[in-house]
Amino acid sequence: MATLLEVDNLQTQFLTSAGIVKAVDGISYDVEEGETVAIVGESGCGKSVGALSIMRLIPWPPGRIIGGAVRFQGKDLVKLSDAEMRHVRGKEIGMVFQEPMTSLNPVLTIGLQITETVRHHLGVTQEEADKRAIELLGLVGISEPERRLKQYPHHLSGGMRQRVMIALALSCEPKLIIADEPTTALDVTIQAQILELMKGLTRRLGVALIVITHNLGVVARYADRVNVMYAGKIVERGRAHDIYHRPSHPYTLALLKSVPRMDQPRKAKLDPVEGQPPDLTRLDEGCSFRPRCRFKVEHCEREFPPLNSVAPGHVAACFETARVVRLEKVAS
Amino acid sequence: MYQYVLKRLLLLFPTLLGAAVLVFFLMRLIPGDVCELRMAGTGAYFDKEALKICQDELGLNRPILVQFWEFIRGYATFNFGDSMYTGRPIVEEIVLRFQLSLQVAIMATITAILIAIPLGTISAIKQNTWIDYGVRAFSIAGIAMPSFWLGILIILGLLITTKSWFGAAWMPPIQYRPLWEDPVYNLTMLIWPAVATGYRYSAVATRMTRSAMLEVLREDYVRTARAKGLLEKIIIRRHALKNSLLPVVTVIGIEFAFLMGGLVVTEQVFNLNGLGKLFVESVTNFDYNMTQALVMLVVAVFVLTNFVVDVLYGWLDPRIHYR
Numbered sequence: 001m002a003t004l005l006e007v008d009n010l011q012t013q014f015l016t017s018a019g020i021v022k023a024v025d026g027i028s029y030d031v032e033e034g035e036t037v038a039i040v041g042e043s044g045c046g047k048s049v050g051a052l053s054i055m056r057l058i059p060w061p062p063g064r065i066i067g068g069a070v071r072f073q074g075k076d077l078v079k080l081s082d083a084e085m086r087h088v089r090g091k092e093i094g095m096v097f098q099e100p101m102t103s104l105n106p107v108l109t110i111g112l113q114i115t116e117t118v119r120h121h122l123g124v125t126q127e128e129a130d131k132r133a134i135e136l137l138g139l140v141g142i143s144e145p146e147r148r149l150k151q152y153p154h155h156l157s158g159g160m161r162q163r164v165m166i167a168l169a170l171s172c173e174p175k176l177i178i179a180d181e182p183t184t185a186l187d188v189t190i191q192a193q194i195l196e197l198m199k200g201l202t203r204r205l206g207v208a209l210i211v212i213t214h215n216l217g218v219v220a221r222y223a224d225r226v227n228v229m230y231a232g233k234i235v236e237r238g239r240a241h242d243i244y245h246r247p248s249h250p251y252t253l254a255l256l257k258s259v260p261r262m263d264q265p266r267k268a269k270l271d272p273v274e275g276q277p278p279d280l281t282r283l284d285e286g287c288s289f290r291p292r293c294r295f296k297v298e299h300c301e302r303e304f305p306p307l308n309s310v311a312p313g314h315v316a317a318c319f320e321t322a323r324v325v326r327l328e329k330v331a332s
Numbered sequence: 333m334y335q336y337v338l339k340r341l342l343l344l345f346p347t348l349l350g351a352a353v354l355v356f357f358l359m360r361l362i363p364g365d366v367c368e369l370r371m372a373g374t375g376a377y378f379d380k381e382a383l384k385i386c387q388d389e390l391g392l393n394r395p396i397l398v399q400f401w402e403f404i405r406g407y408a409t410f411n412f413g414d415s416m417y418t419g420r421p422i423v424e425e426i427v428l429r430f431q432l433s434l435q436v437a438i439m440a441t442i443t444a445i446l447i448a449i450p451l452g453t454i455s456a457i458k459q460n461t462w463i464d465y466g467v468r469a470f471s472i473a474g475i476a477m478p479s480f481w482l483g484i485l486i487i488l489g490l491l492i493t494t495k496s497w498f499g500a501a502w503m504p505p506i507q508y509r510p511l512w513e514d515p516v517y518n519l520t521m522l523i524w525p526a527v528a529t530g531y532r533y534s535a536v537a538t539r540m541t542r543s544a545m546l547e548v549l550r551e552d553y554v555r556t557a558r559a560k561g562l563l564e565k566i567i568i569r570r571h572a573l574k575n576s577l578l579p580v581v582t583v584i585g586i587e588f589a590f591l592m593g594g595l596v597v598t599e600q601v602f603n604l605n606g607l608g609k610l611f612v613e614s615v616t617n618f619d620y621n622m623t624q625a626l627v628m629l630v631v632a633v634f635v636l637t638n639f640v641v642d643v644l645y646g647w648l649d650p651r652i653h654y655r
């Protein structure tokens with residue numbers, strides 16, 4: 001498979017009164033065509049900023065992409081003009097946001113919000129756009145799509161609205177969809193439905209998917225590959241299976257302990273990751289996970305660990321990877 | 333919806349009744365009446381008998397509750413009585429002035445909307461640029477500058493420019509003629525007070541539009557619209573403007589109702605014979621009937637304006653339901 005998206009040393013910062021927030025601090029990863037890639041990490045680690053940076057939707061002021069490249073089908077999105085970027089947004093890359101309750105415009109009909117996108121990018125008539133919208137709503141499992149077109153967002157439940165957002169993201173047959181915590185705001189029962197829907201549709205239509213989540217449990221089931229993010233950096237990457245069964249970074253290990261696992265007995269107790277994530281305005285040159293790390297050694301203070309290979313296609317940014325892996329082996 | 337309209341219109345009656353009670357009794361708390369004013373106003377000697385005859389004629393000597401009952405009964409039968417000062421029917425006295433004031437209020441509102449919405453929007457989009465600073469200075473000036481003063485400036489400006497361009501100084505006409513009788517004459521007369529009050533009025537609405545727009549531009553659905561690749565002007569016009577108009581409509585509605593009776597000084601400056609002037613005169617003349625009629629009229633306008641604002645709300649925001 002060919003590489004669709006290549007994020008290369010992307011850096012995004014916010015200028016605030018407290019100082020420069022290095023929200024995304026040199027992340028690199030890629031997404032192949034049709035592949036599902038997960039970005040996992042605690043709240044505030046820069047997942048959303050990373051996703052919005054790809055779409056160039058970081059509001060300036062206060063935020064700005066200060067370095068790196070986002071190569072999408074060979075062209076660097078960071079360097080595109082605003083007009084060129086508008087052809088990418090909604091057309092080549094669709095986006096689903098975390099908050100279904102506020103992501104749709106409350107005063108415009110569902111129909112208009114879908115058809116305006118279709119008409120803008122595909123240049124079709126209103127009738128053709130309506131037809132497409134009906135087809136899309138059917139595709140995402142919304143009943144009576146024709147009637148829904150005339151409804152407003154407040155007529156729909158959160159889960160339904162998220163389906164509309166998915167229909168919107170799919171509306172112009174994009175190559176890639178970025179879903180930023182698409183189920184975090186939903187009821188647990190609906191979360192699985194929405195994730196299944198996204199997985200099914202993207203597989204069927206051959207659309208690549210970046211799914212952002214803070215729940216490693218989600219990842220194991222729906223993603224091909226996983227990037228674990230901590231304090232603006234990617235600290236571990238590998239195939240979902242490897243990350244789940246052979247975590248090699250202390251942070252990933254802690255994250256895994258904080259979610260219920262289907263492959264382990266129920267009684268294993270859940271530990272939330274101890275301590276607080278660091279202040280992103282005050283990072284030093286050492287490993288940013290150090291204050292919360294059980295494995296830290298003296299060297300961790302002096303240098304940020306580079307991403308090193310632990311197995312084919314599996315990298316982790318930690319000096320003590322070997323000890324982490326060994327400990328896991330002993331435990332299981 | 334029909335039910336809602338009906339309900340709102342029915343609500344008008346208790347509101348009017350409350351206003352009637354207030355104005356009726358408050359007016360009579362002020363010592364003196366129109367007859368005393370007429371006869372003793374000059375400070376000269378006057379005949380107690382003549383005073384009594386005058387008061388009897390106007391019914392001012394009857395028990396106060398009887399007077400009140402007459403007042404209410406009159407209004408219930410659309411009989412609004414005569415002015416106690418001029419003796420002419422209230423309706424006759426008010427009609428032309430109401431037309432004038434209504435027209436100035438509507439024109440001022442249109443002026444305000446035409447200034448406020450584009451300027452407020454641009455100011456928000458260009459936040460913290462010199463355009464924004466310019467707009468904000470312009471609207472602060474509107475609040476700081478009394479509209480009568482602006483009125484005087486406008487009149488002076490008209491005099492000076494017409495004098496230097498055409499050789500003869502021109503002043504807007506003073507005698508009111510309704511719009512449909514002589515539109516050009518009417519507009520050349522009323523556009524100036526409308527602009528003078530509309531500018532001041534726009535200042536509040538501009539700031540409101542700006543802050544509402546700034547807030548809306550931070551909303552998630554605007555980000556969604558951007559993520560769809562829409563043009564910025566469509567995002568503003570279609571996605572942001574309608575949402576940010578809600579608070580603006582409220583401000584405009586309140587101001588409009590206020591303009592109907594509150595343009596006393598501006599009317600003075602432009603020599604207009606409007607409701608504001610009539611209001612002041614009727615109070616100083618102890619013309620109870622006229623004051624009562626004017627208060628009731630302004631209250632009715634207030635209630636109706638609120639109603640229109642509510643209907644606009646429903647049109648702007650489909651989440652609002654009328655029950």
Ligand SMILES: Nc1ncnc2c1ncn2[C@@H]1O[C@H](COP(=O)(O)OP(=O)(O)O)[C@@H](O)[C@H]1O
Binds near residue numbers: 014042046
């Ligand atoms: N508009 C903003 N202004 C200042 N800081 C911001 C802004 N948006 C995000 N940040 C900062 O960037 C960091 C990453 O945020 P985000 O990407 O939203 O985290 P998450 O991983 O939960 O999605 C946070 O520390 C946050 O404070």
Ligand code: SF4
Binds near residue numbers: 287297319320321
């Ligand atoms: S580098 Fe050191 S401090 Fe950082 S995660 Fe590894 S062991 Fe912990």
Ligand SMILES: [Mg+2]
Binds near residue numbers: 047181
């Ligand atoms: Mg987020």
